Structures are given as C-alpha cells and as structure tokens.
Amino acid sequence: MGRFMRRARKIKVDHNSEFELDLAPLLAVMVKLVPVLLVSSAFVQMMVIETELPQVVSEAIQRQDEQKTPTNVAMEVDAKDGIRIIVTAKGQEKIETIPLKDGAYDLQSLHQKLVEVKKAHPEVFKMELNPDGKVSYDTLVRIMDAARQARDNNVKFPVFDTKQGKNVETNYMFPEIIFANTMEG
Template sequence: MYRAPSRRKLKKEIEKPNLIPILDAVFIFIFFLLMSSRFLNINEIQSDVPIVSDRQPPKSDKKPLALTLKIQNTRIQVLTGVPGSVRKNIGKNADGDYDLLSLREYLISLKKNNVDENSIVLEPLVDLSYEDIVKIMDSVRDLKKTDPDIWTKTKDGMDLRVKELFNNIVFGNIQS
C-alpha cells in the first residue's frame, strides 16, 4: 500500500509578524512630529482687484477723488482726478526710505476734504520689496490715535469720528 508523505499532510501554518508594536511606534512617531513642529502664522493683506467694466459709471454731481499713488524709485506721486493730475511729490528721507510721514500728513489733509472717500490705487512703477509695500499700505490705511480727528455726519445727523484713512487699497498694476 502506498502511503503519502507526511509533509503533505502536515500543513504548517506560517506565522504572521505581529504588527501591533510597529503600528504603535508609527503613531507615537507621528504624534511626536506634530507636537514638535512649529506652526506658521500666516497673515493676509486685504486688497482688491481693479474692476473693469464697459458700463458707464453712475452719474453724480460730485467728482470722484480717484486718489492714486505712483511709486517710483525716488519719489511717490500723489495723483487725483480722472485723468490723474499730480497733486504732490513725496521724496525720500535721509535714510533713503520713502517719507511716509509726509505722505500720511498730506493724505490726512485730503481725507478732511473727502471724508466719504475710502479708495486708493497703488501703482508701483518699480520693483519694491514686500516690506516697502506693507509700510506704504500701513501708512495709508488707518488713522492713528495721534492723528488729528476727522468728523463726518451720519444719516441721522449725528457726528461720527472717522477711524479709517483710505482702507480700500487697489493695486493698479503689479510688476513681478
């Protein structure tokens, strides 16, 4: 009589590796990486894009201020009106930076005569560093507590202190 080899009858189970310690180590490693990483604080600078339309603007008796800052290598030109006419040239100070204090003082005087105007167009004609753009934006955006008070009338006839200079910043052109 023929007898089958014993190796065929005895099927030996293959041992599977125990993955639980490996998974524990991976999860602890992921947790350690998350806890030791530095999270970045990302800030956003609010700015609008110019609107291009073929419609006629609404008719108004009051001419728009159309305030524009043309930023050049040696100066900042302040233009108003359509088409823009140069109202003031702001140069650089002794440190070689734009004289943002003079710019701010001039914009405050413009705001006093145009209380309802909130828009300003920045047109950098040169390559500016990010820090320079932010400094210019900060100087034209909000009124500080040390600035002279500007008042306006609400619809109810109440006096209201203006807290913003020209906070609606639009970039007219961007150079890379």
C-alpha cells in the same frame, strides 16, 4: 461534465483574484499628503490679514463705488523719485510728490500729506496703489499703514452714518487699497 464545470469555476475565481487592487501604497501616499496639506492651509490663513472695518466706513466705501464720477486718489511708488499722490476730482488732476529722504521713503511726510488729502476729500476711503516693481513688500506694507488711518488720535474725519442720519467721526483715511498695476505682468 460536472468535473469540467468545477474546474472552469475555479479558474474564474483565480482569474478575478489577479485583479484585486492593493491599496496600501495609495494609503501610504495619502497619509504623507494629509500633514502637508494641513501645514500649507495653516500658512495660507497666516498670510491673510483680516481687519474688520466699522460698518459706517464700509457703507461709505460702497457709496463711493456707486458714484459715476468719484474723486480718485492714487499713489505711485517709485524707487528713484519717491511717492506721488495723484488726486483726480471733477476731471482735474492734482499731483503731490514726496521725494526720497536720505535714500529712503519719507513715510512721516507721506502720512501728513495723506491727512491733508483726506481732510480735503473726507468722502473718499479708497485708494489706488501703483508700486514700482523694485519696491519691496515690506515697504509697501509700511506705505499702506501710513495711508490706512490717522496716527494722531485727535485727527478725525467726518463720515455720514445712514442709521443716525448725520456725520460721525472716524480716524480711518484710506483703508480700501487697490493695487492698480498688478495685472500688467
């Protein structure tokens, strides 16, 4: 009987050894995946352009969000017609069109028009952007640059500073840009 038990115990040990996991292939896959993940995460960081806005401008954007009927500035970018600036204030729409110049977007005229819009509505720091599907990414970046801040250092806009309790000057125009039609498929 003792011999039988010994044999049974031995069989049990052999039986367990059949189910040992060989982790070498899994480790090999992990070793190959880690560099791929590191490289891809570095790319993601490169694609995000972080820009710090002055606190005064950030607070002004927040105030604009809290308004029930804020003045709305929108830009429609069309591959054929050019760029339309639509300002909706107190329920009234005003449309300015900047046509294409020699088949390209007239970014100089666009910037000048946006400076005029900003002077008329200094409390607005947010803009909606509705690009046509045919407009290139590079063009959109240049349009957003034209809207972000005044290029002329002498051009300043008033913004209310809650800490000082008075208006201060900034050269930021429309740093907060929202793509309004990106959800439309």
